[in-house]
Amino acid sequence: ASARLFAVAATPETLARLQETRIAKLIFPAGFYNTKAKQIREISRRIARDHGGRVPADRETLLALPGVGRKTANLVLGLGFGIPAICVDTHVHRISNRLGLVRTKNPEETEHALEKVLPRRLWIEINDLLVTFGQNVCQPVSPWCSACPLAERCPRIGVGRHR
Numbered sequence: 001a002s003a004r005l006f007a008v009a010a011t012p013e014t015l016a017r018l019q020e021t022r023i024a025k026l027i028f029p030a031g032f033y034n035t036k037a038k039q040i041r042e043i044s045r046r047i048a049r050d051h052g053g054r055v056p057a058d059r060e061t062l063l064a065l066p067g068v069g070r071k072t073a074n075l076v077l078g079l080g081f082g083i084p085a086i087c088v089d090t091h092v093h094r095i096s097n098r099l100g101l102v103r104t105k106n107p108e109e110t111e112h113a114l115e116k117v118l119p120r121r122l123w124i125e126i127n128d129l130l131v132t133f134g135q136n137v138c139q140p141v142s143p144w145c146s147a148c149p150l151a152e153r154c155p156r157i158g159v160g161r162h163r
Contacts, residue, residue, distance in 0.1 A: 091134030
């Protein structure tokens with residue numbers, strides 16, 4: 001979706017000039033594509049107007065943009081700028097708790113708890129590793145424990161049924 005979008009509009013200025021319907025068509029079939037199209041256009045407008053066309057490299061400024069939460073802000077910091085930040089999505093939250101690395105109730109708590117137990121050098125890559133692992137092995141319902149390389153060490157916290 002981003003490749004299609006950036007092929008048409010590679011800068012915040014050009015992106016801000018696109019119609020929301022055009023952005024939505026370019027990012028489809030991403031989930032909530034109409035809502036995201038509106039947010040992308042507004043974020044692009046604000047980056048062009050308030051930040052000289054440059055994506056801000058600090059969390060608080062990113063969080064002030066519409067539709068940007070901690071997960072997205074940390075993803076931008078890590079992948080966009082190489083600034084260590086832990087991007088916690090549903091997979092990272094679930095697997096970190098399932099493995100007993102943390103005992104948290106929501107992604108923000110998980111982020112702060114992981115900052116205490118993970119070496120800073122792993123903060124950027126942990127999201128990609130656990131998302132892939134969560135999609136293919138440690139799925140939300142009925143994880144593939146029989147194929148898991150961590151099965152012998154995993155306490156399976158919260159796992160009811162597994163394969």
